[in-house]
Amino acid sequence: MALTHFASSFCTLPTLASPSRALVGPVSSKNYRSLPPKVRCMVATEASDQIVRRSANYQSSTWEYDFVQSLTSKYKGEPYTARTRKLKAEIRMRLMILRYCM
Incomplete structure (x- = not known):
């Protein structure tokens, strides 16, 4: 029960209908192979200051x-700059009209 409360912040665990129906039973030689393998965690003692960047097959x-x-x-x-300004102003006006119509 405490495990589901603790783990609920970062993972979801299945809830049991009743505590008597446990999903984990005693280990026997028959169901030993169906158990997940053990996980071994290790702490790195030295940190690398070098940042390795991936190129993702970048071609120049x-x-x-x-x-x-x-x-x-x-x-x-100037002719194209003026036309660009005019088109931008027209789009702004259309967007404002569209916003007020909604």
Whole structure:
């Protein structure tokens, strides 16, 4: 009973209908193989300060940094900046109208 109270904060244990119906019985040679293996816990005595990061098979870019920086776009300048501002304002107005309609 104390175990279920203690363990309830981090795991769930099955509750028994009555204390006389125990799930664990005496160990005999017949049911010994059905028991779970023992768990052995060990404490590490030394801690490592080195942080190991996984790469997850990361492959670097095939384009060099200077090449990417040298790229130009025809979609920059004042006409496109003004259009972007206008579209953002229009979306804000639509979202405000939608919020007030709900």
